[in-house]
Amino acid sequence: MNVNNIFQQEFSIQDGVFIISDESNIENQSQTNDVFSEKWIKYSQEELSEQEALFEFQKKWYLDLYSFKDEDELAAYLSNQEVILDAGCGLGYKAKWFADLSPESSVIGMDYSDAVFVAAKRYKDTKNLFFVKGDIADTKFHNDSLSYISCDQVIHHTENPLNTLKELARIIKKGHEIAVYVYAKKALPRELLDDYFRLATKNISSEDMWEMSEQLTELGKVLTDLNIEIEVPDIPLLDIKGGRMDLQRFIYWNFVKCFWNEDLGKETSISTNYDWYAPSNADRYSIEEFKEMLSLANLEVSVMHTEEACHSGRFLKF
Numbered sequence: 305m306n307v308n309n310i311f312q313q314e315f316s317i318q319d320g321v322f323i324i325s326d327e328s329n330i331e332n333q334s335q336t337n338d339v340f341s342e343k344w345i346k347y348s349q350e351e352l353s354e355q356e357a358l359f360e361f362q363k364k365w366y367l368d369l370y371s372f373k374d375e376d377e378l379a380a381y382l383s384n385q386e387v388i389l390d391a392g393c394g395l396g397y398k399a400k401w402f403a404d405l406s407p408e409s410s411v412i413g414m415d416y417s418d419a420v421f422v423a424a425k426r427y428k429d430t431k432n433l434f435f436v437k438g439d440i441a442d443t444k445f446h447n448d449s450l451s452y453i454s455c456d457q458v459i460h461h462t463e464n465p466l467n468t469l470k471e472l473a474r475i476i477k478k479g480h481e482i483a484v485y486v487y488a489k490k491a492l493p494r495e496l497l498d499d500y501f502r503l504a505t506k507n508i509s510s511e512d513m514w515e516m517s518e519q520l521t522e523l524g525k526v527l528t529d530l531n532i533e534i535e536v537p538d539i540p541l542l543d544i545k546g547g548r549m550d551l552q553r554f555i556y557w558n559f560v561k562c563f564w565n566e567d568l569g570k571e572t573s574i575s576t577n578y579d580w581y582a583p584s585n586a587d588r589y590s591i592e593e594f595k596e597m598l599s600l601a602n603l604e605v606s607v608m609h610t611e612e613a614c615h616s617g618r619f620l621k622f
């Protein structure tokens with residue numbers, strides 16, 4: 305692929321990264337970029353084995369989220385796609401995965417945070433993989449120029465997710481698919497706390513946000529270690545679903561995100577809690593709201609997946 309031909313505007317190159325847009329002048333997007341720059345750079349310095357465990361966990365989950373039976377099916381799908389965009393690629397491990405699964409495709413990872421510099425350095429030997437610093441809501445790609453777009457766990461962090469989706473719909477080729485994930489709405493007490501943090505976080509120092517993330521991780525671990533199940537009544541006015549459930553899960557889904565996963569390790573758990581509370585931009589959607597957004601972007605559902613945390617799927621430009 306000749307990178308010179310894919311953008312509508314001139315770009316510079318810095319440390320192996322194509323720079324389309326370096327900075328947002330929108331306060332919440334700029335704060336969100338800073339949070340992710342900090343999170344990813346810190347996380348990239350943690351033990352490689354812990355990072356690898358997260359990447360493997362995320363890849364397995366990706367197959368479920370976007371309805372690929374297994375990695376072979378994903379590889380076969382990607383092999384038919386000439387130019388693939390990992391929109392909001394973070395540390396770029398999924399872009400690298402796509403590039404390895406489909407060596408004849410060109411894969412571009414785009415992110416607005418400085419994580420792209422880490423990604424470009426890490427994967428510099430992968431010839432069909434490129435990293436771009438830019439805004440996925442204003443990509444500067446030509447119309448109808450991409451064959452598959454993966455926008456995994458990203459769009460709700462952009463300033464106006466509907467406009468971002470419309471931009472992705474602009475650049476994907478007709479008859480091709482965009483994979484998108486949005487956070488699902490949770491119970492009312494948790495939504496209220498989450499909304500509060502979207503406003504509060506920009507006035508809290510990053511040290512304090514990390515400290516709180518560590519405290520929430522500890523809480524998650526304490527609750528998990530109790531290993532208690534409780535019988536919860538349905539409380540529809542608070543959107544609390546009844547049933548028998550683990551105490552940590554009950555508190556996690558309904559009141560406060562306190563992520564703890566023994567297999568992924570302490571640093572990944574802390575970073576997951578930070579990822580949740582620190583960005584100013586992090587919208588959540590009901591399934592109806594998500595479908596409405598897809599329809600406004602003129603995308604047709606190919607496959608849809610819903611679980612407690614999210615709604616996701618592959619959506620077709622027709």
Ligand SMILES: C[S@@+](CC[C@H](N)C(=O)[O-])C[C@H]1O[C@@H](n2cnc3c(N)ncnc32)[C@H](O)[C@@H]1O
Binds near residue numbers: 336398458
């Ligand atoms: C939760 S991370 C997900 C990263 C990656 N897709 C993954 O699955 O590991 C969200 C990413 O979206 C990026 N992001 C947020 N707003 C963006 C924007 N407007 N343009 C490009 N990237 C953006 C953040 O910098 C961050 O790396």
